[in-house]
Amino acid sequence: MAEQINLDEMKKAIGTQSEPSTIEIEKGMIRKFAEAIEDPNPLWQDEQHAKKARHGGIVAPPGLLMAVMMVGQGSPMPFRPPMPRILDGGGEWEYFKPIRPGDVLTVVGKLYDIREREGRMGKMLFIVSETTWTNQNNELVARALGTLINY
Amino acid sequence: MAKQVYYEDVEEGMEIPSLAKDVTTQQLVKWAGASGDYYQIHYDKDFAQATGLPGVIVHGRLKSSFLGQLLSDWVGEEGMVKKVSVQHRGMDFPGEQMTCKGKVTKKHVQDGEHIVELEIWTENPRGERTAPGSAVVALPSRG
Numbered sequence: 586m587a588e589q590i591n592l593d594e595m596k597k598a599i600g601t602q603s604e605p606s607t608i609e610i611e612k613g614m615i616r617k618f619a620e621a622i623e624d625p626n627p628l629w630q631d632e633q634h635a636k637k638a639r640h641g642g643i644v645a646p647p648g649l650l651m652a653v654m655m656v657g658q659g660s661p662m663p664f665r666p667p668m669p670r671i672l673d674g675g676g677e678w679e680y681f682k683p684i685r686p687g688d689v690l691t692v693v694g695k696l697y698d699i700r701e702r703e704g705r706m707g708k709m710l711f712i713v714s715e716t717t718w719t720n721q722n723n724e725l726v727a728r729a730l731g732t733l734i735n736y
Numbered sequence: 737m738a739k740q741v742y743y744e745d746v747e748e749g750m751e752i753p754s755l756a757k758d759v760t761t762q763q764l765v766k767w768a769g770a771s772g773d774y775y776q777i778h779y780d781k782d783f784a785q786a787t788g789l790p791g792v793i794v795h796g797r798l799k800s801s802f803l804g805q806l807l808s809d810w811v812g813e814e815g816m817v818k819k820v821s822v823q824h825r826g827m828d829f830p831g832e833q834m835t836c837k838g839k840v841t842k843k844h845v846q847d848g849e850h851i852v853e854l855e856i857w858t859e860n861p862r863g864e865r866t867a868p869g870s871a872v873v874a875l876p877s878r879g
Contacts, residue, residue: 617769617770618770618771620766620770621763621766621767621769621770621771622767622770622798622801622802622805623757623763624805624808626805626808626809628808628813637813638813638814639813639814639815639816639876640816646801646804646805646808647801647804647805647807647808647817647820648797648800648801648802648804648805651771651797651800651801651804652767652770652771652772652773652797652801669787670787670788671775672796672824673795673796673797673824674796674823674824675796675800675821675822675823675824675867675869676796676797676800676821676822677819677820677821677822678800678804678819678820678821679818679819680816680817680818680819683816706788
């Protein structure tokens with residue numbers, strides 16, 4: 586049961602945190618994101634328009650934090666996913682504060698959980714990572730849990 | 737933009753306006769560039785098939801972002817999306833229309849905020865829910 590032993594080894598890494606990284610939110614980044622998903626909402630791009638809305642200025646759409654590499658996502662695994670194939674199992678994003686152009690976010694990733702399951706295609710690992718984003722005022726702006734399926 | 741929706745307008749069980757997306761391979765490439773996710777199963781058919789997939793598939797995070805758009809469209813300028821949760825249960829393919837939908841499951845006032853909870857999902861042309869999930873939003877109140 587070599588695979589079982591590996592899982593136990595991997596589980597020891599639960600709780601491992603990444604080194605914090607920082608990311609500066611820019612208007613151009615938000616525009617590029619909105620264009621990629623074809624979301625024409627003026628709240629993401631039109632300062633004059635956004636000024637009159639709830640947050641009083643341009644903010645990032647909820648999806649921005651789903652664009653993994655753009656906003657950083659600590660993937661603090663001290664090992665590579667052991668099986669050859671990877672699928673995105675899903676995720677959960679919680680938003681506490683609006684994210685605005687000019688914000689400098691500190692991103693920390695943490696290995697949150699590893700589970701094993703027998704699926705249609707054999708053994709599958711569910712690797713869950715937590716990511717937190719904190720802004721320059723030391724406010725927690727968002728938290729996410731993302732699940733990778735490794736099979 | 738659509739008219740602002742208020743907490744008082746919302747009833748449990750009501751569906752929110754759906755959002756249709758015609759995903760093309762071009763959009764997958766744009767998403768890869770914007771998100772930095774260059775995993776080849778999303779643009780290289782040979783690579784995708786070699787891993788056992790029927791073809792290029794739509795990024796899960798792109799679908800989640802569409803559900804984010806469904807919600808931000810609905811809550812409007814005075815609302816806020818507070819939580820989005822998505823599970824990927826089925827694959828979507830470029831060239832097929834995907835429809836994002838949502839249904840109100842609960843409404844309540846919490847710490848002075850007017851909270852609405854929803855069931856959300858993406859649906860393929862065969863009516864299958866490929867990415868079911870849930871969401872929490874805050875809406876303005878007329879009160």
